[in-house]
Amino acid sequence: MTALDLLLPPSCAGCGLHGTACCATCLDDFGPPLRLQVPGVGPPVWTLAAYNGAARELVLGFKERGARALVAWFGALVAAALVSVGPGPWTLIPAPSRRSAARSRGGDHMLRIARDVEIASVAPVLRLAAGVVDSVGLSATARRQNLAGRVEVHGRPPPGTTVLLDDVVTTGATAAACVRALRAAGVRTHAVLVLTSARPHQPGQ
Numbered sequence: 001m002t003a004l005d006l007l008l009p010p011s012c013a014g015c016g017l018h019g020t021a022c023c024a025t026c027l028d029d030f031g032p033p034l035r036l037q038v039p040g041v042g043p044p045v046w047t048l049a050a051y052n053g054a055a056r057e058l059v060l061g062f063k064e065r066g067a068r069a070l071v072a073w074f075g076a077l078v079a080a081a082l083v084s085v086g087p088g089p090w091t092l093i094p095a096p097s098r099r100s101a102a103r104s105r106g107g108d109h110m111l112r113i114a115r116d117v118e119i120a121s122v123a124p125v126l127r128l129a130a131g132v133v134d135s136v137g138l139s140a141t142a143r144r145q146n147l148a149g150r151v152e153v154h155g156r157p158p159p160g161t162t163v164l165l166d167d168v169v170t171t172g173a174t175a176a177a178c179v180r181a182l183r184a185a186g187v188r189t190h191a192v193l194v195l196t197s198a199r200p201h202q203p204g205q
Contacts, residue, residue, distance in 0.1 A: 012026055013065065013070060014026030014055075014058045015057070021070055021073070027073060029049050029050075029054045029055040030055060030077050031048065032080075032084060033081045033084045038169060038199070039172065040176045041172050041175045042179050043179060045191075046085050046191060047193075047196060047197035048081060048194070048195055050198075055196050056196065059195055059196055062109060063105065063167060071116045074113045074195060075116030077195070078113060078165065079118065082117070082120060085161075085163060086163070088161065090120040090121070090163055091121045091160045091161065092122050092123070092165045093114075093124070093163065094113070094122070094165050094166075095126065095165065095174055096178075097109065098133075099128070109167070113165070121158055123155065125156065125187075126181065127153075127154055128150055129150040129151075129152055132150050140171040147173055147177035151178055151180070156186075156187060161190045162182075162189050162190050163189075163192070164178055164189050164191070164193070165193050167194065167195045167196065168194060168197065169197050170199065
C-alpha cells in the first residue's frame with residue numbers, strides 16, 4: 001500500500017462503496033459463462049454478464065476511468081470461465097483496440113487483463129489498421145464496414161484452445177472480423193469470451 005492509497009482509499013468502480021476497488025455485491029453481477037447466439041461469428045460466444053448496471057460500470061471504470069486495480073478481478077473471472085469454454089492449455093488472443101484509444105488509456109486494456117490470467121498463454125497477434133473509427137453509435141452494418149479488411153494478424157499463437165477475449169459484444173462485428181482475420185492467417189478460433197454482452201436478446205444455448 002502506498003501513501004496515496006492511505007490518503008485516497010479505493011472505492012468500488014461499480015457502486016462507489018469505499019474500501020475496495022470492487023465490492024462483492026457488484027462482482028456478483030458476473031456469473032459463470034453463458035453462451036450467446038451471435039450470427040456470423042462462427043465459434044461459440046460466451047459472456048459473463050449483461051452490459052448494464054454494476055457490470056457495465058466496472059468495465060467502463062477499468063477501460064476508461066483508470067481503475068487499474070480491477071485487472072485482478074477480471075483476470076480471475078476469465079480464468080474461472082476458461083474451463084467452461086474448452087479444454088486447456090488455453091491461449092488468449094485479446095481483441096485489438098485502436099492505437100489512439102490504447103494510448104489514451106495507458107495501454108491496451110484487454111491485453112492487460114489477458115496477461116493477468118495466470119493459467120493461459122497470451123498471444124497479442126491482432127492489430128487494427130489505420131482508418132478504423134470509434135464504433136460507439138454505429139449501426140451493425142456500419143460496424144462491419146468499419147472493420148472490413150482492417151484487422152491484421154501479426155504472428156501465430158501457440159498450440160491449444162484459442163480464445164478471443166473482449167470486453168463487450170454488441171452486434172458481433174468485432175468478433176466476426178477478428179475470427180475471419182485469424183482464419184485467413186490459418187489460425188482457428190475455438191471460442192470467443194466477452195466480459196459483458198450488450199445484445200438485446202437473452203443468452204441462450
